[in-house]
Amino acid sequence: MEQRTLQSELPAMRILENEHRYLASLMNEWHTIVLDFQNDRYSSDQAKLQFTRLCELIREFKSPLRKHFQKEETYFFPRLGKHIGYDQGPIVSIEQEHEEIFAYIGHFLHYANGEFSLEEMKALSRDAGEAFEILTVHFVKEETVLFPMTRQVMKPAEREQLNKELYTLIVE
Secondary structure (H helix, E strand, O other), X not given: OOOOOOOOXXXXXXXXXXXXXXXXXHHHHHHHHHHHHHOOOOOHHHHHHHHHHHHHHHHHHHHHHHHHHHHHHHHHHHHHHHHHOOOOOHHHHXXXXXXXXXXXXXXXXXXXXXXXXXXXXXXXXXXXXXXXXXXXXXXXXXXXXXXXXXXHHOOHHHHHHHHHHHOOOOOO
């Protein structure tokens, strides 16, 4: 994923953008392994070690991603939704992507326990690749569609309250 510069001048949106950058850096670690599987760069012995590493990295990634999504769903989306609608439109599709991303990650982790052939590891890694692709586009959508709306529709007091609500860590 290419490194994008932070776009938002609003502190609350910068928090979410910074989290996107952090999550993207974690994603890039495990996506490299996925690409190596998809491009047949591993011998059987290498593949077993790398598949184990892929599982570890995705398990570690899941917690900060969940915390990031929870912050958005608990604070950002409801506050923005009061202004642009919460039952249809961009917020609904973004939340559906959250579910889809966790479905791919969950499916991968659920089936990734055990001994597999090189071809099976390659096939299983596709779920992680799908999660990466959806997340990459997802972050761009949030940053180019939802984040700019915040300045347009929220009052300064709401933006300040949102900043206070979002000012928490997604890592332990």
